[in-house]
Amino acid sequence: MENQVKECHPTMLEEVLDGLRKPQKKLPSKYFYDERGSQLFEQITRLDEYYPTRTEVAIMRENMPEIIRQIGRDVVLVELGSGSSEKTKLLLDHLPHVTAYIPVEISEKFLSSVVEHLRKKYPDLSINPVYTDYTRPFQVPDIEQPYDHFVVFYPGSTIGNFHPRQARQFLATISTMLEPGGGMLIGVDLKKDNEVLERAYNDKQGLTARFNKNILRHINRELDADFSLDKFRHCATYNEGKGRIEMHLVSKTDQEVTVAGEQFHFIRDESIHTENSYKYALKEFEELVSDWFTVENVWTDQHNYFSLQYLQNNIS
Numbered sequence: 001m002e003n004q005v006k007e008c009h010p011t012m013l014e015e016v017l018d019g020l021r022k023p024q025k026k027l028p029s030k031y032f033y034d035e036r037g038s039q040l041f042e043q044i045t046r047l048d049e050y051y052p053t054r055t056e057v058a059i060m061r062e063n064m065p066e067i068i069r070q071i072g073r074d075v076v077l078v079e080l081g082s083g084s085s086e087k088t089k090l091l092l093d094h095l096p097h098v099t100a101y102i103p104v105e106i107s108e109k110f111l112s113s114v115v116e117h118l119r120k121k122y123p124d125l126s127i128n129p130v131y132t133d134y135t136r137p138f139q140v141p142d143i144e145q146p147y148d149h150f151v152v153f154y155p156g157s158t159i160g161n162f163h164p165r166q167a168r169q170f171l172a173t174i175s176t177m178l179e180p181g182g183g184m185l186i187g188v189d190l191k192k193d194n195e196v197l198e199r200a201y202n203d204k205q206g207l208t209a210r211f212n213k214n215i216l217r218h219i220n221r222e223l224d225a226d227f228s229l230d231k232f233r234h235c236a237t238y239n240e241g242k243g244r245i246e247m248h249l250v251s252k253t254d255q256e257v258t259v260a261g262e263q264f265h266f267i268r269d270e271s272i273h274t275e276n277s278y279k280y281a282l283k284e285f286e287e288l289v290s291d292w293f294t295v296e297n298v299w300t301d302q303h304n305y306f307s308l309q310y311l312q313n314n315i316s
């Protein structure tokens with residue numbers, strides 16, 4: 001992978017203030033993921049209602065020989081937003097020749113304990129973690145061993161958390177980082193019955209609600225803010241026109257909140273838009289990636305809830 005040009009990026013404070021100053025208040029969903037948020041998300045992935053993770057894992061298990069063949073040998077596997085690396089373990093247990101594994105994760109505390117565990121489990125594997133926000137260009141560590149090509153593993157349909165415009169930008173960046181022969185193994189959640197979708201983001205236990213509110217707790221801690229979590233309620237609905245689940249935090253009352261000395265007024269029922277989770281038809285996704293990638297292989301489950309796709313880098 002080539003090194004990336006360094007760019008200037010807004011800080012968390014700038015992004016949060018900018019979002020809260022908008023007529024429709026917004027917060028970047030990446031700020032869900034402090035240590036507690038990452039743990040809450042891991043718990044969400046085990047919920048009955050939350051079908052994406054278990055469906056993706058089942059797709060992987062069922063199609064493993066073909067997936068392994070598609071990835072190829074002597075590969076450098078880069079995982080974006082690696083979390084607990086559970087799905088990677090499935091791959092690593094089957095891939096015959098992995099040159100190196102590079103997990104990339106924003107939550108340093110979370111990743112370092114996962115890496116410790118992986119080093120014990122795979123003592124011969126070279127593991128080079130990168131602690132960064134992978135939505136911004138980052139430098140990949142030098143790989144000393146000879147390798148054939150890079151494969152970026154991006155499971156979980158996290159691509160759905162980008163607006164399609166941003167998803168395109170992101171795919172363009174990944175494509176320029178990959179040398180010829182590189183590819184991407186990506187999870188993509190599919191369009192389906194609204195009820196199934198809404199259930200997945202409104203679990204009975206209230207874990208998704210806690211995950212959603214955790215963004216406020218994170219901002220309180222990092223940016224000297226005074227959000228009262230009890231004064232907001234979780235709301236997640238499927239916006240059919242836009243093909244996305246929208247998560248909001250709705251103010252239960254008129255209230256003032258201070259973030260880093262700046263005051264924000266909320267009227268009752270006004271919301272902060274915290275996340276989008278886009279769902280794609282297979283054709284729509286193929287179209288989305290087509291400037292940079294060719295869809296080489298698509299694996300799905302029996303209900304067509306979820307897809308795992310191998311994208312071959314077009315750029316030679």
Ligand code: AVI
Pocket residue numbers: 044052156157158159160161200201208211275276277
């Ligand atoms: C990480 N991402 C793919 C999850 C999703 O389904 O969009 C985040 C999530 N939000 C609520 N539940 C799970």
